[in-house]
Amino acid sequence: MWRGWAVLLTGLVGAVLLARPAGAAPSPAPAGAAGRADAIAAALRRDPVYVTDHAPRALPPDSAARIRASVARLGAPAYVAVTPTVGIGREDPAESLAALLRDRLGKDGVYIVVAPSGGDGEVRQFGGARRLPLEDAWQAAEFETSYDASAPEVIARFVDIALSGHARERRDHPRPAPKSKVREALDADDAADRRASRVEWGVFGAGAALSGGSILALLVRHRVRSADRARRPGKNAAKARR
Numbered sequence: 001m002w003r004g005w006a007v008l009l010t011g012l013v014g015a016v017l018l019a020r021p022a023g024a025a026p027s028p029a030p031a032g033a034a035g036r037a038d039a040i041a042a043a044l045r046r047d048p049v050y051v052t053d054h055a056p057r058a059l060p061p062d063s064a065a066r067i068r069a070s071v072a073r074l075g076a077p078a079y080v081a082v083t084p085t086v087g088i089g090r091e092d093p094a095e096s097l098a099a100l101l102r103d104r105l106g107k108d109g110v111y112i113v114v115a116p117s118g119g120d121g122e123v124r125q126f127g128g129a130r131r132l133p134l135e136d137a138w139q140a141a142e143f144e145t146s147y148d149a150s151a152p153e154v155i156a157r158f159v160d161i162a163l164s165g166h167a168r169e170r171r172d173h174p175r176p177a178p179k180s181k182v183r184e185a186l187d188a189d190d191a192a193d194r195r196a197s198r199v200e201w202g203v204f205g206a207g208a209a210l211s212g213g214s215i216l217a218l219l220v221r222h223r224v225r226s227a228d229r230a231r232r233p234g235k236n237a238a239k240a241r242r
Contacts, residue, residue, distance in 0.1 A: 037097060040081050041104030051082045051151075055116035059150055066152040070159045076128050077109030082151045085113060085120040098124040110134065118145065118154035136171040137162035143174035 043050045049071075051064045060066075063082065071078035079101060098111040108127025115121065119142065123134045141158035149157075161170050 034100060036083070037100035037104055040083060040097075041101050044079050044081065044101065044105060048078060049080045049082075052084070052116060054084070058116040060152065063150070063152050067155050070152070070156045071110070071112070073159050073163060074110055074132065076125070076130060076132070077107065078112065079105065079107070079109055080112045080114075080155070082114055082116055085115045085122075096122065096124070098122050102126050112155065112158075114151045114154060116151055118142075118149045118151045119147075121151075121154065123158070132162050133167035134162060136167040140167060140170035140174050144170070144176075 040050050047064075049064050049067050051059065051067070059082070067080050067082070071080060081097065081101060083097075085097070097113045101113070102108075102111055102124070110123065110125050110128075110132070112123045113121060121138065121142075123138045125132060125134055137158050140161045141154050144161075145154050145157050161167050164170065
């Protein structure tokens with residue numbers, strides 16, 4: 001029995017060795033960022049602002065127009081790719097999509113890659129006489145925008161900070177981030193609940209006051225009648241003695 005198992009295992013090992021020759025390299029990994037760079041660079045040649053169509057809920061319909069208006073203020077050529085950024089950029093510097101896009105396009109300028117949600121972005125400047133504090137401005141913009149800010153909102157704040165002349169100070173001492181849309185909605189609901197509660201207590205208080213006044217009036221009336229009845233027997237007795 002054991003000899004049969006040994007023969008079977010030997011056959012399986014031999015099959016594996018035959019299927020994969022010695023020294024054979026593993027199958028290559030998918031192109032990943034390089035393949036995406038080719039597709040996005042082709043789109044950027046037609047329009048310097050590329051916005052993915054795979055995240056319609058995270059992006060307002062006028063995203064591309066808003067981004068164009070923001071980056072035009074930089075005074076330098078700008079190429080923007082709004083696309084999922086998992087596994088690229090700061091997570092894996094060797095797979096910097098901004099650098100890959102510049103290699104594909106072969107043009108100097110400011111390259112911005114950002115997720116539709118506005119997070120996990122990277123910005124790099126290649127060439128150009130005017131050097132901008134892009135890294136400081138980008139970090140400050142991420143600090144100063146709410147966690148659910150969209151890509152157009154983050155880019156607009158980034159441009160404001162980059163041109164402010166205080167990018168490093170804003171990075172080290174960012175202004176308070178505005179409330180998220182979810183937080184604003186929750187606060188609005190809480191405020192509405194408080195107003196409704198005040199109205200309910202006001203109505204209850206008014207009703208209690210009216211009820212209390214009615215009861216008090218009944219008690220007073222009952223007291224007066226009781227006092228009248230108490231006085232009447234005395235009057236009748238006095239008449240009888242006369």
